[in-house]
């Protein structure tokens with residue numbers, strides 16, 4: 378029974394990964410300051426798993442607290458989700474993003490070294506590619522200048538991990554570049570809990586269907602795509618969670634100072650309008666939407682080449698876009714009491 382510390386484990390992807398870890402025989406231990414999540418997530422986890430997940434409430438920039446966790450538990454690996462993630466906010470208060478996202482990784486690496494813990498899986502993002510020159514995007518596709526301070530923190534954190542391994546610290550790293558995680562646990566016990574007006578498409582779609590929002594604005598229908606709206610690679614959060622478990626298994630087989638990077642997406646791109654149509658079909662509800670102007674900072678299209686993650690980790694996504702949208706909708710219905 379290996380103990381895995383999941384920073385930000387009460388968040389959207391972290392909570393689903395906690396479930397995947399338990400199902401694979403690991404024991405997750407959460408640290409979360411609940412800056413972007415709610416304590417009710419812990420009840421949802423308990424309802425799914427039939428037991429509590431050990432949780433430390435606090436900031437993983439607090440080195441003393443992180444050291445206490447490592448002292449009180451034999452930690453075998455870390456999955457570092459904790460970060461501030463609102464792209465728009467990061468352009469207004471960039472220092473919060475540099476401080477939280479980079480600071481927390483530095484603390485984690487320092488304490489891991491102190492306690493001889495080597496394995497870390499890091500949450501990176503396809504945002505590091507910007508608008509890639511080639512599609513589907515490969516892990517070797519050059520990263521572009523970041524469009525936002527948030528995106529820049531992901532690039533910098535990847536570089537920090539590379540430099541730490543290069544210095545022969547002993548660390549072993551997998552960085553997963555997530556494409557667009559959507560969906561929820563099929564039990565509807567946990568899911569995405571956006572605070573305020575959602576910046577992502579799917580919570581906006583489900584909240585509109587539930588009557589919380591009046592309408593969806595599709596930001597631009599004049600892009601060079603099949604229907605003019607932006608294209609993204611939407612991946613079910615449970616498939617993404619599974620990629621973390623497979624990454625830990627992979628890291629256990631590697632030598633010290635090892636770094637690898639994987640795209641985690643389905644390999645398929647869908648337009649915003651296709652997602653809206655698929656949601657209408659799955660939910661049986663008509664969505665009120667309008668076409669608006671392009672949104673600053675949006676890239677036109679991106680989807681993953683997933684050959685590497687499939688061939689190396691033996692990972693394959695199991696859920697379709699429709700499955701993901703059905704689970705997101707069931708989660709919204711539960712939240713809204715529909």
Ligand SMILES: NC(=O)c1ccc[n+]([C@@H]2O[C@H](COP(=O)([O-])OP(=O)(O)OC[C@H]3O[C@@H](n4cnc5c(N)ncnc54)[C@H](O)[C@@H]3O)[C@@H](O)[C@H]2O)c1
Nearest residue numbers: 385388389390409410411412413414436437459460500502
């Ligand atoms: N959701 C996406 O679309 C997406 C895409 C690419 C990458 N990512 C990355 O994946 C990771 C997880 O994303 P998510 O969607 O689950 O986000 P989330 O906000 O739901 O989860 C992050 C969790 O970390 C916690 N947290 C933040 N700073 C903390 C700190 N200093 N100490 C302790 N806890 C802290 C928050 O309270 C939250 O529970 C993040 O690093 C994010 O940047 C997310």
